[in-house]
Amino acid sequence: MHTLLETHLPTLKQASDACRTRAQWSGFKESPSTRLHGEEAPAAGKRAFESLLGQPFELELPGVTGHLGEEVSPYTREPLGIDYPVADPEISCRAGLEAMRSWRRLDPDQRAALCIEMLRALESVCFESTHATMHTAGQSYMMGFVGSGANALDRGLEAVVYAHRALTDLPGHAVWRKAFGKTDVALEKRYHFVPRGLALVICCASFPTWNAYPSIMANLMTGNAAIVKPHPGGILPMAIAVREMRRVLAANGLDPNMVLLAVDTRDEPVAQRYLERGEVAIVDFTGSQRFGSWLEQNLGNKRIYTETSGVNSIVIESTDNLDGMLDAVAHSLCLFSAQMCTSPQNIHIPAGGVETDQGRIGPADLALALAGRVDARVGNPAQAAGLCGALQAQNTVELLARLADRAADVGELLRAPEPYAHPEYPNARTATPLIIATERPGQDVLKEEHFGPVSFVITHADPDSALASAAATAATRGAIATHVYSVDNDYLDAAEQSFVDAGASLTCNLTGPMPLNFAAAYSDMHVTGLNPAGNACLTDLAFVADRFRIVQCRWPQGTRTTT
Amino acid sequence: MHTLLETHLPTLKQASDACRTRAQWSGFKESPSTRLHGEEAPAAGKRAFESLLGQPFELELPGVTGHLGEEVSPYTREPLGIDYPVADPEISCRAGLEAMRSWRRLDPDQRAALCIEMLRALESVCFESTHATMHTAGQSYMMGFVGSGANALDRGLEAVVYAHRALTDLPGHAVWRKAFGKTDVALEKRYHFVPRGLALVICCASFPTWNAYPSIMANLMTGNAAIVKPHPGGILPMAIAVREMRRVLAANGLDPNMVLLAVDTRDEPVAQRYLERGEVAIVDFTGSQRFGSWLEQNLGNKRIYTETSGVNSIVIESTDNLDGMLDAVAHSLCLFSAQMCTSPQNIHIPAGGVETDQGRIGPADLALALAGRVDARVGNPAQAAGLCGALQAQNTVELLARLADRAADVGELLRAPEPYAHPEYPNARTATPLIIATERPGQDVLKEEHFGPVSFVITHADPDSALASAAATAATRGAIATHVYSVDNDYLDAAEQSFVDAGASLTCNLTGPMPLNFAAAYSDMHVTGLNPAGNACLTDLAFVADRFRIVQCRWPQGTRTTT
Incomplete structure (x- = not known):
């Protein structure tokens, strides 16, 4: 962990500075050039993608009850032939809650270091992920690499910054003294940052990583386990992400069930089965305005963050x-x-x-x-x-x-x-x-x-x-x-x-080489939350500040031996 | 305005530091002692209260359609005999929205200075307010002065701190440069902090100011006009607060309708008429768990902040x-x-x-x-x-x-x-x-x-x-x-x-002169939001960060002359 902190906290600092100044910065390689990645990387990534086709996807999850997969490449119109493990919602939720208990002991710096390690792991499979995005979303190679890769990772890092900021807004511990009449009262206070519960991250088919990475990072930072529910037509990019994140968690001695996967088909959608569960306290949704609005209106006991669509x-x-x-x-x-x-x-x-x-x-x-x-x-x-x-x-x-x-x-x-x-x-x-x-x-x-x-x-x-x-x-x-x-x-x-x-x-008056569509991490505010195109912004303080709550414990100073 | 900034920004800084360290601090006089207030103040405040009895309450509001009042003193069991102006909800809302347009041009420092000026105005009528609280809530003189006075004002100031922090998390303006291929793109960006809409602040009967002051302050800071809806049995303390806040707004050349009053009776409650209106975007509620939970569950298109009750x-x-x-x-x-x-x-x-x-x-x-x-x-x-x-x-x-x-x-x-x-x-x-x-x-x-x-x-x-x-x-x-x-x-x-x-x-293990009930502004977190006793904390980042949204405007650098 010490090495992770040393490696990644400078990145956190740079990203945080960029969020304050809103000037240009990126924490990831924004080009697929072999000068940045080496001669072998693009071909190796493509091979890694191809080796996934026609196979069960290798991912251990708790409560697996079967397998499914119905993705079809928009480029070949052939089924990808990949089967993903299906997890029982109840077992999956129980595993997520259990993982949250061990994750709790990590302080904000440690969480940030682990989250950035996960983003780096995702960067290390960027070519594999690019082909996965191409053959599910239909994105071009360049967009798959840059937009769904580096830019999405930057959005993820941006969410880490904001969550870290919210979590460090209070000290973990304080001493408070006040005179009541002639008596001095001195209390120690400890502030616990308590996650709300499980977060269901519902992804869209055409651009899943760009919204899912910040949502997952916002949830992990604030202590909520993320159950990633990809669109049935675009599972692979998210399955790869879940695989890599779980790998990082396990490699660092943490419970991998902080990140879970919930796959389904168009005919048998699974989201509702998770939404019915009280322990699912947060929903991050990207998709249709109709379903997003339904979530906003009908799930008053959960925190709902939506990005839907509009008429630009x-x-x-x-x-x-x-x-x-x-x-x-x-x-x-x-x-x-x-x-x-x-x-x-x-x-x-x-x-x-x-x-x-x-x-x-x-x-x-x-x-x-x-x-x-x-x-x-x-x-x-x-x-x-x-x-x-x-x-x-x-x-x-x-x-x-x-x-x-x-x-x-x-x-x-x-x-x-x-x-x-x-x-x-x-x-x-x-x-x-x-x-x-x-x-x-x-x-x-x-x-x-x-x-x-x-x-x-x-x-x-x-x-x-x-x-x-x-x-x-x-x-x-x-x-x-x-x-x-x-x-x-x-x-x-x-x-x-x-x-x-x-x-x-x-x-x-935008002309020139920057596409009108381009939204820069650390600088542009994406979705205002003020019209029907969604209720949340990726990413700002409001996106993170209510994903956890603060519980305090106070006692007369010096009367307790605590760890 | 310059004088207000000079006078009050040091207070903001001290309060902000207290919120960071969570050490003891107060911005207000916590005792009714005449050594602090002068020999005349307590009696003058009592006379001011008495002069209100049996009279129409002097308050100009837009859209007044009548008068009402049914308060009875828990001490005398006599009606207070005060009639308050009743405003038409539609006219009231229109006036609030109109006031928000001029309030918008104030930057976070200016808003904070005005809010603190309002809190000081409330402090200047602290004895009048104490008697108003006594004869509606039934509080003792000391509790009316300290708990409903200084401590409540401190909570209000704490909300100012958090809102100011959230509003200044981003710069108002930024320059962003990035090379696209061989071309440098430079954009100027302006970030608008846009309020959500009108806020209905529903107060409880027994301790109205302690929750209402922070709610009103959080709303004003983030640009939302506050419509204060007191409990029919406890109008007077809030009517005095509204009167003082409107006086400060008008004295500073601002539209007083940033703070409005909506009174009602037990038999003809008015809250629902405001809740039905789309322009009411925020509800701050203190009261029963039943109504609080109904608000949380059923008003998915509004932001709901509740403090209700529980079994301690x-x-x-x-x-x-x-x-x-x-x-x-x-x-x-x-x-x-x-x-x-x-x-x-x-x-x-x-x-x-x-x-x-x-x-x-x-x-x-x-x-x-x-x-x-x-x-x-x-x-x-x-x-x-x-x-x-x-x-x-x-x-x-x-x-x-x-x-x-x-x-x-x-x-x-x-x-x-x-x-x-x-x-x-x-x-x-x-x-x-x-x-x-x-x-x-x-x-x-x-x-x-x-x-x-x-x-x-x-x-x-x-x-x-x-x-x-x-x-x-x-x-x-x-x-x-x-x-x-x-x-x-x-x-x-x-x-x-x-x-x-x-x-x-x-x-x-709390013993000694500090009451078990005491919750210190700037130090104690009040209500966690994790159990049925409410969904919000007075006061933290989550209490303020989603009351406004950010809308950006960007353009090629140097191509626009803007103010």
């Missing part, structure tokens, strides 16, 4: 960089086939057109230009593969077909969602962006989230109504990332105030 | 100071007629008796000795008046009669709850403690809270079962303050672990 908007009023703006927006419409919680859907423009460095451009021309930029990005299959990846779910293919069919009801079909030919995986489930233009902003279809590469270019009477519509949708339907383009300072100020009121974070 | 236990295994222990316990059974959330109810002792510095004493003798110490405390009416005060509610009189009548069903009536003759108020609603001894620990009546001067001396087979029973009651029925007396280190360790598991704070 881009409002375009004017720009001094038309090409840069079109490129940035087109990139974001393609990136991971817009299967990200930060992907934009609604592009709001004024009927009078947009003033740009290339002159005023009308709504129809702007929409066409945008579609053209998308075409340019997906015309080359290799480029499309790197940018769009594959569609995680068959549902999304069907959604695209339905929306394309009824495009004329909504407005004008600007761009049809054709599959592209993936150069490496001929059977890959792919689609390029569907874009529909409309001059009728009031339609209900525009207020719904359409998960996948779907966007609407919506023409409004004027810039103010464009902004008001985007903000109203954010407030009522949720939004995680919104954007505005304007060279008018007053318009930007109004946009900032409108989106603050709607509880949606805003990015202004 | 004292476990006596052994002592090296029998006289000190008996005095301490007897004092606590009498203090404010045990109408405090920290009052003990169940006294658990082993059948084999208790080893003491005066030899082993059997359960029957111990119970009799305890009853004798109570007798000694309440035999002198002047002493009884200072210690017991009056019974807040007529219900309590009836409860005592019912329990005394059926004492033989439970065990043996050790001490009957006789009224004592209050020397100043002959009509005062008073009662001395009811004590029942029993050898049957399993009875349901022992697992319920009986609000008022009711206690049971419960004999168990052995010390371990005494402890187990007390801890089980705490876990399942809630407990806020528990006590153990033992000279055996191992027993103390076991007790500490048992109560930690039950989520109840523990005090060991």
